[in-house]
Amino acid sequence: MKKLVLLSDVSINNPALVSRIRELLSTRPFKLAYVPSKTDKERRYFAKGKQELERLGVSDFLYFDVDQEFDERKLEEFKRCDGIFLSGGNTFSFLKILQERNMLTLIKKMALEGKPLIGVSAGSIIMTMSIKIAAFLDENEVKLDDLHGLELVGFEFVPHWGDPEVNPEKLLEYSALNDERIYLCNDGDGIVIDNGNIEIYGELQQIRNGHRKKAL
Secondary structure (H helix, E strand, C coil): CCEEEEECCCCCCCHHHHHHHHHHCCCCCCEEEEECCCCCCCCHHHHHHHHHHHHCCCCEEEECCCCCCCCHHHHHHHHHCCEEEECCCCHHHHHHHHHHCCCHHHHHHHHHCCCCEEEECHHHHCCCCECHHHHHCCCCCCCCCCCECCCCCCCEEECCCCCCCCCHHHHHHHHHHCCCCEEECCCCCEEEEECCEEEEECCCEEEECCEEEECC
16 A cells, blocks of 8 residues: 655656556645755755656645654644655654654655655665665764664665765675665666565666676
């Protein structure tokens, strides 16, 4: 019943992926709970994300801040939204604030009920069992110890594949020590999970047990 979208970047240039997400967001009108990784006081990142998400069929938004502007009174409106968006940012600090606001259980419950959940970069990593792989991209400046994610998917996810900061050899070493599938995703590409089926859009690669190949 889960409808999940894992993206590397909010700007999608893959027509098939755009079409598939529009299909998932079939409720009309569709209201999306937009959760930023940290307070966006000038709504600069929200404005960019909103423009892209409207292209995917979202007609209404609830900007739901879990950081400095957190307002518990908005929780009921959050629950009534048709889907959720988890933004990019520092994965460790984003997960920490979601833990502190007790949001993980609610987000997971809504996703398991079949409400579409879209993640971008950090937001996608948080959907996995553990965000430990985020150490290849982000600094754990908040000293987060509990790295458990939403546990909605059984693989690990690396966004911004091709970024020079992401060391392919280190990832291969990591995968040899951790018996888990890792998907490497370029900006503009993504993964859709619909009722347990994993759909690959774009030139993703897969690593397992120290070996890399094209994701199918």
